[in-house]
Amino acid sequence: MYGIGEAAIYLGVPRSTLSTWVRGQRVRGETRMRPLIKADRETGLLSFNNVAESYVLASLTRKFDLPLQRVRAALKSIGGERPLLTTVFRTDGRGIYVEKMGALVDAARGDQAAMREVIESSLERVELDDRDLPLRLYPWRREPTEPRIIALDPRRSFGRPTVAGSAVQIGVIFDRYQAGDSVSGLAADYALSRDVIEGVLRWGFDAAKAA
Template sequence: MENLIGVGLYTPAEAGRLLAIAPGKLARWLRGHRVGEHEYAPLWKSQIDLDNGHVYLGFRDLMEARIADKFMRCGVSSRRVRAAIQIAREIIGDERPLSTDRFRTDGRDIFLRVAETDEHGEEREGLLNLFRRQYEFKQIIEPLLKSVDFDDKGAPFQWWPAGRRTSIVVDPGRSFGQPIDASTSVPTAVLAVAANREGVETAASAFDVPETSVRRAVEFEAELERRLAA
């Protein structure tokens, strides 16, 4: 097994729970799929290959999927997202360019370049409308990137999935990237289970964390479950 320290490890189900994206969709994005006679290549290559036939995501895959999913929810086809990723790799120089800090400034031009002509040389006005009239690019991308910390190369290394005020962080260098209480590194799932079984005060004492951290963990895990059931 390859060294997963600092990479993170998620099954499609675990990633889907965090991102509110169907696990099957994540698996198709990373594995590729076939519809009739048409073969669709993966949107990008996963960070992780355990050579057991299963799909896994690393932390960078998680961050890339957030951005790809947002564009698709705004009406951008997976074909155009794939084309944008290919162009962005060349411009930004990163295998997972959508999740980089530089994409914040270059992304609009990248998608407009994809939109300008199709494979037959015809203009695709629909996507141009998406970024020029219906939406502002920053309104799509900024909320997603504001909750992410980037290193000096512009690569994401921490994600605050419920906002920075909750002190819950996803850090691939700790607990294999599972959501944790930022100050103590105790996984939110562990705190929530303990609180639901023994009460907040007992859980806080057992893991030596503030009661506020336990309550936030309970709320965070409950919200993930609500999103999963929706």
């Protein structure tokens, strides 16, 4: 399970943005916007599936200025109780999602081709199980086409960020670097390339700024 602040850091979105997606928006006690992501009712924490749903939204909103009310309307037109989870990841549902979101981009005078590329590249970074539900996620920080260095996997390290293909936590490497260990030394200790270590450190510095 993930707190909103923690998940926001992993996804590279402002905490306030993720909070609005999860909790909705109330002004003077009046509901102005209902939640888009259904977190645990008792704890308010996010499941891994919630994080994957949030990742889908984050992938678009980080690149395109889309009004949230229009995003909500587009998702509603797709159908289903949780279209971000039950439809978007399926091959047959992806085209519907691209079409609906493409209409939003057109309305905002954006670039639909660029939007399609962002969606496709972002969804390719989600590994699915045999039920087409998220199994593992490779969140991106700057571009959806960047190397898959960081992984979120609920079966490893309690779902905290690890080096892809291993159980090595990103925070451990970052803390060691901050304490004075060199890139070469870390690469040797963990049998990883310098490029991977440098990618981990970039991710760590970005996450630290967002914290």
